[in-house]
Structures are given as C-alpha cells and as structure tokens.
Amino acid sequence: MAGITPSQTAGPYFGILLRGRAECRQVTEATRGTRIVIEGRVLDGAGNGVSDALIETWQADSNGRYQHSEDCRPQPPDPAFNGFGWAHTRKDGGYRFETIKPGPVPAPNGGNQAPHVVVSVMARGILTRFITRIYFDDERANAEDPIMTLVPQGRRETLIARRVGDSHYVFDIVMQGRHETVFFDV
Amino acid sequence: MLPYRRVPPGVHPPEDPAYRSTVLRHPLEPLIQIPQTISEITGPSYPYEVVGPVDNDLTQQHAAAPIGERIIVEGRVLDANGRPLPRALVEIWQANACGRYAHEVDTHDTPLDPNFTGTGRTLTDEEGRYRFVTIKPGHYPWGNHYNAWRPAHIHFSVLGPGFLTRLVTQMYFPGDPLQPLDPIFNSVRDAEVRHRMVSSFDIDLTVPDWALGFRWDIVLRGREGTPELA
Numbered sequence: 422m423a424g425i426t427p428s429q430t431a432g433p434y435f436g437i438l439l440r441g442r443a444e445c446r447q448v449t450e451a452t453r454g455t456r457i458v459i460e461g462r463v464l465d466g467a468g469n470g471v472s473d474a475l476i477e478t479w480q481a482d483s484n485g486r487y488q489h490s491e492d493c494r495p496q497p498p499d500p501a502f503n504g505f506g507w508a509h510t511r512k513d514g515g516y517r518f519e520t521i522k523p524g525p526v527p528a529p530n531g532g533n534q535a536p537h538v539v540v541s542v543m544a545r546g547i548l549t550r551f552i553t554r555i556y557f558d559d560e561r562a563n564a565e566d567p568i569m570t571l572v573p574q575g576r577r578e579t580l581i582a583r584r585v586g587d588s589h590y591v592f593d594i595v596m597q598g599r600h601e602t603v604f605f606d607v
Numbered sequence: 608m609l610p611y612r613r614v615p616p617g618v619h620p621p622e623d624p625a626y627r628s629t630v631l632r633h634p635l636e637p638l639i640q641i642p643q644t645i646s647e648i649t650g651p652s653y654p655y656e657v658v659g660p661v662d663n664d665l666t667q668q669h670a671a672a673p674i675g676e677r678i679i680v681e682g683r684v685l686d687a688n689g690r691p692l693p694r695a696l697v698e699i700w701q702a703n704a705c706g707r708y709a710h711e712v713d714t715h716d717t718p719l720d721p722n723f724t725g726t727g728r729t730l731t732d733e734e735g736r737y738r739f740v741t742i743k744p745g746h747y748p749w750g751n752h753y754n755a756w757r758p759a760h761i762h763f764s765v766l767g768p769g770f771l772t773r774l775v776t777q778m779y780f781p782g783d784p785l786q787p788l789d790p791i792f793n794s795v796r797d798a799e800v801r802h803r804m805v806s807s808f809d810i811d812l813t814v815p816d817w818a819l820g821f822r823w824d825i826v827l828r829g830r831e832g833t834p835e836l837a
Contacts, residue, residue, distance in 0.1 A: 423685055423686075423687055423688070423689050423824075423826045424618075424687075424799070424800065424803055424826060425614055425615070425618050425687050425803075425826050425827065425828060426774060426776055426803050426804065426825050426826045426827070427618050427619055427620060427776060427795045427800055427801070427803060427804060428618075428619040428620065428774060428775060428776050429620070429762075429775070429776045429777040429791060429792075429794075429804065430626070430775075430777075430791060431762070431764075431775050432762065433710075433712050433713075434700060434708040434710045434712065434713060434762075435700060435762065435764075435775075436710055436712075437700050437708060437709055437710050437724065437725060437726050438698055438699075438700040438726045438762075438764065440726075441662075441724070441726045441728070442653075442657075442728075443653075443654055443657045465631040465632050466630075466631040466632070466635075467631050469631075471632065473712075475775075477651070477773070479646070479649075479650055479651045479770050480646075481646070487645065487646075487649040488652075489649035489650065489652075489769075491608055491645075491648060491649050491769075492645060492649055503651070503652075503654070504651060505651030505652065505653070526644070526645050526646060527644075527645055528644065529642050529643075529644050534644060534646070537646065539646050539647060539770055541770075541773055543775050544632060545628055545632075546626070546628030546629050546630075546631070546632035546633070547629065547632050547633060548619070548620040548621070548622070548623060548626065548629060548633070548791070548794050549619040549620060549621075550773060550774075550775060551634060552647075554646075567642075567644075568641050568642075568644070571639060571640075571641055572639055576636075596631075596632050596633070596634055597631060597632065597633065597634055597635055598635070601634055601635065601636050602634075603636070603639055604634050604636075604638050604639070605638060605639055605640070605641050606613075606638035606639065606640045606641070607640075607641055607642075607643055607647050607771060
C-alpha cells in the first residue's frame, strides 16, 4: 500500500490560484430549486475574522441528487447544478454562497439524512483540512439525522445555519474556543 | 458504495505551536468520528473544459519568459492502493524565482516578475500523470520566528474522485538546507511520512539543454475492499 501524501497549510497566498479559476457561480437561471444565500464569518480563537481561509462546499441538488458518477439512482441530477462552491474569505473573515437548498439524501442504513452541505475549511495557520456540515434550522429532519445525532447535544447548534430572512441563512465557522464548530473525522 | 479507508494517524499534521499561526486557528475539541455517507463518497469536480492548453506551463502565460531556472515537475496521482487516478484536477501556486508571490499581501523586498503569475492547473491523464513546466521558486523569509525562511516549495491543490480525496499540500525540493528548520515541513513528525512531500531529481525527466526534471507522486486515500496491487 502506498503512503498517503500529508497535508500542508494552504498558506496566505492561495488567492492567486482562485483568480485564475473560472468564476464560482453555482446557480443559473436554469437551476431548479429554492435559491438561498448562506453567509457567515470564519472566526479564530480570539473572535477575530480569519481573512485568509478557503471554504469549499459540496451539496446535492434540490432533489437530493449528487452530480457525481457514484450517485447511480435512477433520477438524474439537475444538469444546471454542479454542487461545488468555493470562496476566499474577505478581510473580516466573511464569506457568502449563493446556491439552492439541497434536498434530502440517503442515509447509510436506510432512510434519509436531513438536507445539508458538506464543508472543507483550509487556511493559513491550519495544517490540515477541517470538515464540517451545514444544516438548516427550518428542517425538522435535523433531530433524527444520523450524523447530527452522533454529536453531543450541546454542540449540535454549531452545525445549524440560522434563517435570518427569506431564503437567507447565517453560518459562522468558529475554529476554536467557546462555540467551537464541530469538525468531523470521516 | 465502497467507503474509503481511514487515514492512519501521523499522516496529516496536528496543531503545532512551532507554527505560530496555528495557535488560535486549530480546533481544540477532538474531531467527531462519523460514518462515510453518499455526501462524502461523492465529491466535487471542476468544469474541465475551462482547463486551457498553457495552464500547465507557467513559463508560457505572458509575453516573455519569466526570470529563473526553468524546471519540469511531473508525477502521478495515485490512491493508497497504488491505482492511478485519471481526470484529477491538479493545481499549483508558487513564489517567483526571487521568492515573491504575485499577491498583494506579500511585501517581501524582492522584485515581482511581470512575466510570472505563479499558478497552473492540469488534469491527470489515463495513467494518473500530471506535468508542469515552471521555474524553481525562491526561498523567502516569513514572520514566524527570528530569521525564519521557508524551504523552496510549490503549493499543490488536488481534487480527486470524491470529497474525501481532497488534498492541499506543498511539494519540496531535495537537499534543501532549510527543511530541518521549517515548522510547517516538520509539522509532519515522522521522517518517512515527511519525506513523501519531497520531490526527487530525475535525470531521465531532465530535458537536455533545456530544464531539470523533478518527479513527485501524490497519494490520496484509497477504497476499502480493493486488493493491493502487486
């Protein structure tokens, strides 16, 4: 078995890479589903914004289908939705994604998972990618979600985006300290 | 869906106070172990059609050639079972020959090169191979501690077949005297594991009268239940 290559920090300069990429535009006129905005800040252990974090998101379409060869369910995914989002945080640590509300996706042992977005956080000062999930506070299915229920009750709220307006959610990512976001070993 | 094998402990570096910026940024709570679901086994891909023909040649992206020592960096993207991973997106970003990034946050007192942006991207072929032509990045100081200098490195971003194979790392060069002094490099504690991040000079990859070749394979997580290759 070949040895896995270790992770290293993205450092402060990954912005030059993102500038050369195509624009991260998840939603077009043809995309099906409810348009939503997810925004928030990435905060360090002193409560300061992390101005050089790379946030990546991966989610299902509005029917809960993934745009991926291993999602082989009969109903095809929305061709107008790729599911991949990325953002460089602003000076104040803020980020913003314009996307659609994902549908429920299957759970490993039958049933469904509550609608969610999986998230990678990378940054200067972080040696390894950290993985978390965004759930939505207007989804009753959160209470029975098989991943959420593995998280101690007192920390579950760190995984739930708060709806603050029509289709507008706030999700802060706290790297450390009080209200530290739950990160997963997957 | 076949799950991915867990990453053995000691591969990905932990919090490291010697790298000062980690002190307020690394989580303090233990990670919560969860099963792999369809959300993690699937994963993002980049719109491949926008990867252009000179995107993997960082010396051809401007009107003239950049200053510096031209090099070739080539290797394969494999999974931990030794299988090549085709159509992986491999991206790089790096400092110029003087050790400066074309980024407004970098104020190191050394010249920018108008002919060098320092970014590239390519897709691996059917054998998992990638290839970049670039210039050797310079050393540069950083504020971590007194007289701190980074060993020469190229940042790599790899998007493999699933969310769990995402990797951001750095490739180093053989024989760099700054490596033993660098807290980021040494955040990987085990010497054998750390050495996986160091490329090798390869005379067969070297093109006569043109450029030195460095070889570096990148190994991502592999699936459970797939036999190892001989």
